[in-house]
Amino acid sequence: MPIKLIAIDIDGTLLTPEKIISERVKETLLKAKEAGIKIVLSTGRPLPGATEYLTALDLTNKGDYAITYNGALVQDTHSGEVLANHTLDINDFYRIEEMSRKVGVHYHTTTQDAMYTSNKDISAYTVREAMLVNMPLKFRTVEEMDESIAISKMMMIDEPAVLDEGIKQLPKEFLDRYTVLRSEPFYLEILNPSASKGQALKSLIDILGLTPDEVMAIGDNENDLDMIQFAGMGVAMGNAVPIVKENATYITDTNADDGVATVIEKFALID
Template structure:
């Protein structure tokens, strides 16, 4: 099997638990690039939350790509030319914000430039997300969220036990209409039904003339499942959820033990 594209999740996969990129992983990715393998970061984060990593990994050539918002946006890293963008509507906002209020969980909305919350008692997880992805946070009432906003995704955020209890009460009609995926124990993400990481990696691979068997995907959480299932070689991190491990072709070391480097050394560089 000759791997020509490696799609890598960021949090819990590429980065350690302390959100660091190890020298071991960085060096291995460089070797894979030098071998002609395309490295594509594939994350739930917005572009603002990956630019430092793109720079550190030197993924700024004319033909480098990044997948953000769990697949809602595919673009070139250097020119930021958009390859694909699939967001949500103002009507979607009204419906999902209303559901969050009914379930009594915190909630925020992300566009390409800003995060918006209508919670006066702003969740610490919203603040965490804003800091992690370097995106300014604004308070707006639901009435102030206007139809002109280009919404990429929405998130219910709360303590895991509160969020898990709320998830059991989400009506099936929402699952029918949206892609709903847990990206961490305290984040539940709502996306356009056409959007997931697997669909985005597939679209990019096909645009580049590649088949699934030429793609490796590495991930740790539920939002990574579609790309793990799509890729010819799906790799679960040692710290991955059981669903990811069960779907994967191989389980590598954890993110704190350079698991990305271990997998690439084994399947790409040997």
């Protein structure tokens, strides 16, 4: 069955190690779009953090979509309209904030519009994330947080060794309550249990009237795993973590060697 939609992770997949889209990958994706294939960027970033790449790939028109916040939102990239939404509320904030203090790691909170931290000794990784995804960063005490807040995701962030120790202390009840993803050695993402890239991809193809057999998903890290498992053709990058490779239909080249272009040329752009 021909591929009609390709979901592509950004960091470690679409982007080279230098954080750019190579010319070959760009040209391949533009050809795929011209051939009528939906190209959907699927990322842990908010929409503003993906806009640069969406624009470069001509993916900001009516009928273009993105999966953001690791599946918490499915959005129309032209209008920003939310088509599917799985968020956290203030009670989740209190629970996750308390757990972060208990296990001794920094954390921050992300909405559609801003990032918030209650850590007075703000983590350098929080600052890094705010700059990376082009979001304003605000300090709020726990008491100052808006009780009506809709949280796209929360993140426990710290030095990898510190985060490793913190994760070991997380109780099973906590892990079972949320979708918990290690997206980087220094990031642990915590989302609504219905939020994941795979769940968001299912919501999107249901809206578009497609089936999993018509979908290719490409990624490199654990937060891409259920998306890769859901798609009819799940593709692991050559630089992917072992568990992603183990669950993939196909392993392509690394992000340094245009792996996204390689697999699309081989399986989607077929004359």
